[in-house]
Amino acid sequence: MYKILKKQKWSDTIFSNWIEAPFVAKAAQPGQFIILITSQSGERIPLTIADSNAKEGWVQIVYQVVGASTLELSLMNEGENLYAFVGPLGVPSEIENFGGKVLIIGGGIGIAPIYPVAKKLKELGNYVISIIGARTKDLIIMEDKMKEASNELLIATDDGTYGQKGFVTNIMDDILKKESEAIKDIWAVGPPIMMKMCTRVANEHNKQIWVSLNSIMVDGTGMCGACRVSVGGKTKFACVDGPEFRGNLVNFEEMILRQRQYCDQEREALMLLEEKIRRQASNG
Structure with missing residues (x-):
C-alpha cells in the first residue's frame, strides 16, 4: 500500500x-x-x-x-x-469561471501546488496568466505542465539565467499596472516571504489574493493547534480552515517567526541523519 x-x-x-x-x-x-x-x-x-x-x-x-x-x-x-x-x-480552492482573467503565481517549490489550481481554472474557461519563478534556471520546475495549464506563462529567475531577471512580483506588478481591472482573482504559492510580497503588490492595486500557508503542522486535523495562523485578527488552523486564505488578511510576520522556532532542532536532526548515512556508506 x-x-x-x-x-x-x-x-x-x-x-x-x-x-x-x-x-x-x-x-x-x-x-x-x-x-x-x-x-x-x-x-x-x-x-x-x-x-x-x-x-x-x-x-x-x-x-x-x-x-x-x-x-x-x-x-x-x-x-x-x-x-x-x-x-x-484541507479546504479545496474556491475555483469557478470568473468571466475574465486570473493571475497565478508560483515561486520555487510552490510551482507544484499552484499547478492544479491553474489547470482547473483554465478547464472552467478562465483566461489564465501564470508567473513562475525561482532563484536560478535549475530550480524552475513543471514548466511544460504550467504552460499547458495557462493561456500565458511568464518566467522569472533571481539571477537572470532564465526568463526575466528579477522576482515574480516584478512581473506581477507590471501586469496589474496594465490590466488590473481585467484580473478577477489572484493566487500565489511559494515561500512565506514571496507570498507576503505578492500580497503587498496586490494591496497596492486594491486586489484580493489567495495564498497557501505552509505553517508548521502535526496531525492535520485541527487537534494539535501547531498550524495556527492569524487571519483577519482571528486564530485559524491551516489544516482545517485552509491551507488557502486571503493574503490581505494574513499576519505574515507572526507566521514567519513561528516557522523559525524549530530551526535549530531541524538542523541537528539533519546533521545526525547525514552522519548516520556516511557511517553506513563507509561500512559498506
Whole structure:
C-alpha cells in the first residue's frame, strides 16, 4: 500500500514521487494536501497535492530536501512503500469561471501546488496568466505542465539565467499596472516571504489574493493547534480552515517567526541523519 510508483530527481534537492493511493486520488481537489510518513518511526510530512489521476489511482507529490524527514523520503526508491499516506486534507480552492482573467503565481517549490489550481481554472474557461519563478534556471520546475495549464506563462529567475531577471512580483506588478481591472482573482504559492510580497503588490492595486500557508503542522486535523495562523485578527488552523486564505488578511510576520522556532532542532536532526548515512556508506 502507498507504493512509490515513480520517482524523479529534478535538481540536487528537489524530487517528485508518484504514489499509489487510489482513494486519495479519487477525492483530491486543487488546493488540498496530504500527510505522509516514510516509516513507523518517521515524522509526519505535509505536502500539497501537485497532481492526481483518479482512473490510474496515483497522487503526485513534489518536495525539497530541507530536513531529516525529507532527506529520508528522497532516499526511498520506486517499488518501496510509505508507512502512511493520508488525505486529501484541507479546504479545496474556491475555483469557478470568473468571466475574465486570473493571475497565478508560483515561486520555487510552490510551482507544484499552484499547478492544479491553474489547470482547473483554465478547464472552467478562465483566461489564465501564470508567473513562475525561482532563484536560478535549475530550480524552475513543471514548466511544460504550467504552460499547458495557462493561456500565458511568464518566467522569472533571481539571477537572470532564465526568463526575466528579477522576482515574480516584478512581473506581477507590471501586469496589474496594465490590466488590473481585467484580473478577477489572484493566487500565489511559494515561500512565506514571496507570498507576503505578492500580497503587498496586490494591496497596492486594491486586489484580493489567495495564498497557501505552509505553517508548521502535526496531525492535520485541527487537534494539535501547531498550524495556527492569524487571519483577519482571528486564530485559524491551516489544516482545517485552509491551507488557502486571503493574503490581505494574513499576519505574515507572526507566521514567519513561528516557522523559525524549530530551526535549530531541524538542523541537528539533519546533521545526525547525514552522519548516520556516511557511517553506513563507509561500512559498506
